[in-house]
Amino acid sequence: MEHFDKLTKLDQIIYTNELAKCDECKSFQECKQSIKGYMPTIAYDKIFNKYRISSVRCPKMYGATNTPLIRDAKYNDFTAYNKDEILTHFNKYKTIYIYGGAGIGKTHFLYSVAKKFNEVGLNVYVNLYQNCLNEIKETMNNYEKSNIQSVIRNLQEVDVLCIDDLGNEKASAWTLLDILQSIIDYRYLHKKITVISSNHTITQLYNIYKATKDTHPTEVAPIMSRLKDFGEIEFKGKYWRKR
Numbered sequence: 001m002e003h004f005d006k007l008t009k010l011d012q013i014i015y016t017n018e019l020a021k022c023d024e025c026k027s028f029q030e031c032k033q034s035i036k037g038y039m040p041t042i043a044y045d046k047i048f049n050k051y052r053i054s055s056v057r058c059p060k061m062y063g064a065t066n067t068p069l070i071r072d073a074k075y076n077d078f079t080a081y082n083k084d085e086i087l088t089h090f091n092k093y094k095t096i097y098i099y100g101g102a103g104i105g106k107t108h109f110l111y112s113v114a115k116k117f118n119e120v121g122l123n124v125y126v127n128l129y130q131n132c133l134n135e136i137k138e139t140m141n142n143y144e145k146s147n148i149q150s151v152i153r154n155l156q157e158v159d160v161l162c163i164d165d166l167g168n169e170k171a172s173a174w175t176l177l178d179i180l181q182s183i184i185d186y187r188y189l190h191k192k193i194t195v196i197s198s199n200h201t202i203t204q205l206y207n208i209y210k211a212t213k214d215t216h217p218t219e220v221a222p223i224m225s226r227l228k229d230f231g232e233i234e235f236k237g238k239y240w241r242k243r
Helices: 009-024 083-093 106-118 129-142 145-157 173-189 202-210 217-230
Strands: 038-045 050-057 095-099 124-128 160-166 193-198 232-234
Touching (some): 095 106, 095 217, 106 124, 106 160, 106 193, 124 129, 129 160, 129 173, 145 173, 173 193, 173 217, 217 232
Parallel strands (some): 095 193
16 A cells, blocks of 8 residues: 555554455445445644554445436336347447437436446436527526537536437527537547437438528538438337336
8 A cells, every 4th residue: 555654653554444344345335434325544744744544435326317217126127129239339439320200218218327337436418409508598588608618518528418308309500509519529529428319310310400490401411411420229118117
């Protein structure tokens, strides 16, 4: 242990005991530290010119999330007839565009992805695309323009972004060019973990968006191309919703 010998004898005992708690810990839920989710480390104190015990965020600690629903045990896994195909692509590229009919488990897959990464400390955001737009619009109504950019920037930069039901929102030139394109371009270029679901194939989505008022097909095409780069895979599953 680097710099361990520079601690006082008392601090060495305390540090060893605290570290032992982490060595025995299997998950964030089992954390026995006084400040849950943080593990001991040795840091140099410039003010007092000595090494002391400090703390850092444990890699087992949950990241931030916009919804606690992902913590539900039912999202530990997902079901799909082509599960291996989906996981093979996603584990390799960390991006995916899934499409398929309503009620077959696409949203469940998004929540399962969010849960998995959140449990290892990554910040996640999972929501319907229409809800994303509603949050931005609400910010527009109540705050300054700089705050709007902050909301969009969060969608660009969050560790894991899961957008659900793309194509079922009320589209406009603003939602497509100022919001969607800016988000997916940024995440693609910065290799951010991104999952997008839709009821529509990308070709179908293109036909929907190109009919949007004040939007030219040549403006929509680059967005579709980027979504294609994420990896378009049909989500094949049974219908889960009660009739």
